[in-house]
Amino acid sequence: MPEPQAASPRTPDATRRSERSRRAIFDAALALVGEAGYARTTIEGIAARAGVGKQTIYRWWPSKAAVLLDAFLDLAGQAGEEGAGGLPDTGDLAADLKLVLRATVDELNDPRFDVPTRALTAEGVVDPDLGARFVERLLEPQLQLYVERLTAAQEAGHVRPGVDPRIALELFVGPLTHRWLLRTRPLTHAYADELVEYALHGIAPR
Known part of the structure; x- marks a missing residue:
């Protein structure tokens, strides 16, 4: 046998x-x-x-910290699947950016995302390896979506040819992150809309 x-x-x-x-x-x-x-x-x-x-x-x-990072990446991945497809491109850059920043505001105000994001952000300061993995695996892919949308707007003539999309995206996400991290003032949809208006049109008299 x-x-x-x-x-x-x-x-x-x-x-x-x-x-x-x-x-x-x-x-x-x-x-x-x-x-x-x-x-x-x-x-x-x-x-x-x-x-x-x-x-x-x-x-x-x-x-x-490593457990929490993978748990949060899994949670973010589930949320990403629900809204997969990158940033919207309706041809109206301001409207598209406002829509995305408003969704980001909602996410940052959601305790499911707020608490672990704060914990990982703080731990990443004292643990460079963890911080690098957090940036590489979660933040950078999200930022790349902004790069792609701004690049498309540039090709359509809606953004100046000499603008670096990787720097330009920080005009939107930087202030939003700063207000969320320091809790200086409430994070609202109205604030997200103002960021888009200021970033796209500047603050000098028109």
Whole structure:
């Protein structure tokens, strides 16, 4: 009789269990950071909330910051799938930018995104590797969408030929991020609209 074949080291059931565990860990990390704050969130707490051993977490991630980064990237990825396709291009640059900045305002005012983004931003200052991964995997792809939209506007004659889209996008996202980060004043749709008007038309008398 033929020898029975050894079981695959990665069976479908094991893969499904790993995915369920990973999903539970992501949900637990985001929930705990939202409830207790980043400083009081621990690997032990995440493991208990997710119903897994902390060794499972350490097998996949070296720190709670790394867990939170992947959990947030997963959350952002789900939101991105809902609005996939890049920035709108209706031919009206001002209207398109206002629409996108208003959506960004809504996201930054949503505790699901606000709390982990603040935690990762702060941790990225003291952990350069984490900060670099946060920029590379989340921020830069989002900024590239602005570059593509501004480049299209430039080709259509709606933006001056000599303007660098990578610098120009900072006129929109920079002030928005500054107000959100420092909480100087409320983040509103009206503010997003004003940013677009000031950036596109300047502040000098017309």
